[in-house]
Amino acid sequence: xxxxxxxxxxxxxxxxxGFRTFLTMLGIIIGxxxxxxxxxxxxxxxxxVSERISTLGANMIMVVPAAVNTNGVRMSAGAxxxxxxxxxTMIKHYSPSVKYLSPMIRSVASVVYQHNNWKTTLTGVxxxxxxxxxxxxxxxxxxxNDDVKKLNKVCLIGRTIQLNLFDTIGSINxxxxxxxxxxxxxxxxGILEPKGQNAYGQDQDDLIIAxxxxxxxxxxxxxxxxxxxxxxxxxxxxxxxxDQISYAVRLxxxxxxxxxxxxxxxxxxxxxxxxxxxxxxxxxxxxxxxxISLLIGGIGIMNIMxxxxxxxxxxIGTRLAIGAxxxxxxxxxxxxxxxxxxxxGIIGIVLGIAISRLITILFQWETIxxxxxxxxxxxxxxxxxxxxxxxxxxxxxRLNPIEALRYE
Amino acid sequence: xxxxxxxxxxxxxxxxxxxxxxxxxxxxxxINMSVMPNEMIAISGASGSGKSTLMNIxxxxxxxxxxxxxxxxxxxxxxxxxxxxxxxxxxxxxxxQSYNLLPRxxxxxxxxxxxxxxxxxxxxxxxxxxxxxxxxxxxxxKVYNKTNELSGxxxxxxxxxxxxxxxxxxxxxxxxxxNLDTRTSFEIMTIFQNLNNEGATVILVTHEHDIADFAKRKxxxxxxxxxxxxxxxxxxxxxxxxxxxxxxxxxLISV
Numbered sequence: 001x002x003x004x005x006x007x008x009x010x011x012x013x014x015x016x017x018g019f020r021t022f023l024t025m026l027g028i029i030i031g032x033x034x035x036x037x038x039x040x041x042x043x044x045x046x047x048x049v050s051e052r053i054s055t056l057g058a059n060m061i062m063v064v065p066a067a068v069n070t071n072g073v074r075m076s077a078g079a080x081x082x083x084x085x086x087x088x089t090m091i092k093h094y095s096p097s098v099k100y101l102s103p104m105i106r107s108v109a110s111v112v113y114q115h116n117n118w119k120t121t122l123t124g125v126x127x128x129x130x131x132x133x134x135x136x137x138x139x140x141x142x143x144x145n146d147d148v149k150k151l152n153k154v155c156l157i158g159r160t161i162q163l164n165l166f167d168t169i170g171s172i173n174x175x176x177x178x179x180x181x182x183x184x185x186x187x188x189x190g191i192l193e194p195k196g197q198n199a200y201g202q203d204q205d206d207l208i209i210a211x212x213x214x215x216x217x218x219x220x221x222x223x224x225x226x227x228x229x230x231x232x233x234x235x236x237x238x239x240x241x242x243d244q245i246s247y248a249v250r251l252x253x254x255x256x257x258x259x260x261x262x263x264x265x266x267x268x269x270x271x272x273x274x275x276x277x278x279x280x281x282x283x284x285x286x287x288x289x290x291x292i293s294l295l296i297g298g299i300g301i302m303n304i305m306x307x308x309x310x311x312x313x314x315x316i317g318t319r320l321a322i323g324a325x326x327x328x329x330x331x332x333x334x335x336x337x338x339x340x341x342x343x344x345g346i347i348g349i350v351l352g353i354a355i356s357r358l359i360t361i362l363f364q365w366e367t368i369x370x371x372x373x374x375x376x377x378x379x380x381x382x383x384x385x386x387x388x389x390x391x392x393x394x395x396x397x398r399l400n401p402i403e404a405l406r407y408e
Numbered sequence: 409x410x411x412x413x414x415x416x417x418x419x420x421x422x423x424x425x426x427x428x429x430x431x432x433x434x435x436x437x438x439i440n441m442s443v444m445p446n447e448m449i450a451i452s453g454a455s456g457s458g459k460s461t462l463m464n465i466x467x468x469x470x471x472x473x474x475x476x477x478x479x480x481x482x483x484x485x486x487x488x489x490x491x492x493x494x495x496x497x498x499x500x501x502x503x504x505q506s507y508n509l510l511p512r513x514x515x516x517x518x519x520x521x522x523x524x525x526x527x528x529x530x531x532x533x534x535x536x537x538x539x540x541x542x543x544x545x546x547x548x549x550k551v552y553n554k555t556n557e558l559s560g561x562x563x564x565x566x567x568x569x570x571x572x573x574x575x576x577x578x579x580x581x582x583x584x585x586x587n588l589d590t591r592t593s594f595e596i597m598t599i600f601q602n603l604n605n606e607g608a609t610v611i612l613v614t615h616e617h618d619i620a621d622f623a624k625r626k627x628x629x630x631x632x633x634x635x636x637x638x639x640x641x642x643x644x645x646x647x648x649x650x651x652x653x654x655x656x657x658x659x660l661i662s663v
């Protein structure tokens with residue numbers, strides 16, 4: 001029999017037991033739909049995570065004080081302050097791969113404007129910080145190195161600050177207004193463009209940025225920096241930048257060759273890989289569930305094919321008597337199994353796409369359906385049909401025609 | 409039919425032994441016979457006498473335990489099961505007692521089935537051949553009916569059409585009238601006699617004497633042996649016997 005007639009006869013045979021066929025397909029349908037949904041959620045999550053991480057700033061490098069032992073007590077990272085402004089100078093000198101560099105002094109601040117007050121984070125940085133973190137000034141102007149040099153009491157505020165300190169409708173222009181930060185008057189010279197939440201769910205607009213020198217000299221009084229921000233010239237140079245920064249800071253801290261760093265360098269890439277690692281673990285778990293569902297679906301197909309062979313023993317006997325060969329009968333039943341699992345696969349794919357869309361509509365989760373997962377689903381379904389259909393088909397093809405014809 | 413004096417089928421010292429566990433049952437004991445083209449043979453005998461076994465072997469559905477079976481000078485013993493399937497497809501047609509039509513399919517699909525295996529006829533050519541075969545059994549008007557909508561006699565006629573659709577040299581019929589009443593049986597036998605007159609070789613197994621009377625040659629089996637093999641001196645024509653039967657009401661209506 002040629003392929004066209006084989007497929008036609010397979011479809012006819014499957015249609016005869018419509019409901020049974022559908023029940024048999026359910027396992028595969030659920031498995032394939034699970035694969036599609038899983039993949040689309042996984043890809044969507046990865047995309048939105050990487051988008052949010054990129055709001056932290058591209059090619060960003062952070063130098064933070066490391067966990068250190070103090071009299072046998074191990075302190076958490078950042079608990080002990082080891083970074084100072086000379087580190088920044090050293091990095092600037094020894095790190096050709098670094099494009100932007102900025103120290104950071106961070107402190108908790110109470111801000112007051114007229115009768116409004118707000119508790120937020122005051123971030124003292126160099127003007128380059130805005131470039132490192134991809135902050136844009138929406139309104140007004142950024143501060144300059146001149147402001148840093150003169151310890152000017154100027155600041156940029158985030159959208160959250162604007163909403164809480166001034167008013168919610170934006171009728172008051174904050175620019176030029178003086179706000180009291182921990183009782184020190186600062187003039188607002190710009191408003192930052194909103195960034196939204198970062199990958200950890202923190203509000204990135206709840207901040208005030210001021211020259212680090214002003215924060216240090218007029219408020220904290222400490223020589224230590226909370227951390228140092230830098231960015232490499234390109235994504236390719238990020239590793240050499242890290243090496244250069246490490247060399248410079250170790251040199252400045254007089255750490256011997258065998259000594260451990262008293263600082264830690266992290267990058268956005270690392271943060272991204274941590275988060276996508278979690279996403280991958282979840283994906284693997286879901287893939288296991290899908291695989292088990294497909295396996296059970298396959299066993300279901302095998303089972304129903306055996307039932308079908310037994311039911312149709314006389315038909316097989318007739319076909320053999322008429323002149324069907326071993327291969328003819330084998331192909332007939334094998335194709336029936338493949339058509340069954342492929343049809344289930346197609347329904348599963350359609351269902352999977354529909355569920356993904358529904359998830360996007362109902363929960364606003366981003367989902368992305370990749371053609372690869374559809375192709376893989378097709379291949380897996382074909383494989384299941386061949387693998388689980390072969391043994392029943394061989395049983396049919398090996399029947400003795402006389403016994404098959406007499407079968408009641 | 410150029411080699412009309414060469415036998416179509418020759419069997420020598422044919423033995424068939426069935427084994428059920430440790431018990432051996434000898435179904436055929438040293439059978440010798442030959443079949444010439446265009447013969448019409450009735451094989452009869454009590455059940456268990458070996459007549460069906462012989463027919464299965466002649467139809468290449470089974471292999472003998474011992475002995476030789478030549479079909480058109482082809483030694484069937486050396487053929488693989490696939491080659492035997494090809495042999496069946498090209499040379500044999502089978503008609504069974506219980507029709508063995510595919511369930512829930514149409515007359516057309518059943519008759520077309522042998523054409524789908526092996527032969528390379530296109531769709532329209534297949535339809536032409538099927539319609540031709542159905543015409544011979546007088547069932548052209550039921551071509552798209554489901555087979556379960558047909559009467560027993562009509563179903564058997566579909567089975568005959570299926571058997572002749574490949575234009576076989578031998579038609580094997582195993583108790584073709586076993587499930588049918590006298591009138592329908594005679595109708596079926598009329599078809600077989602017509603096919604025989606057109607050149608087909610017909611070998612039928614039956615235990616009914618009035619059916620065996622329609623064959624040109626009668627072979628009687630007992631305990632796995634041929635006890636008589638004679639030309640039929642009382643040959644009857646089924647079409648004439650059919651006319652002798654009392655008319656039925658439905659005949660009057662359908663006319």
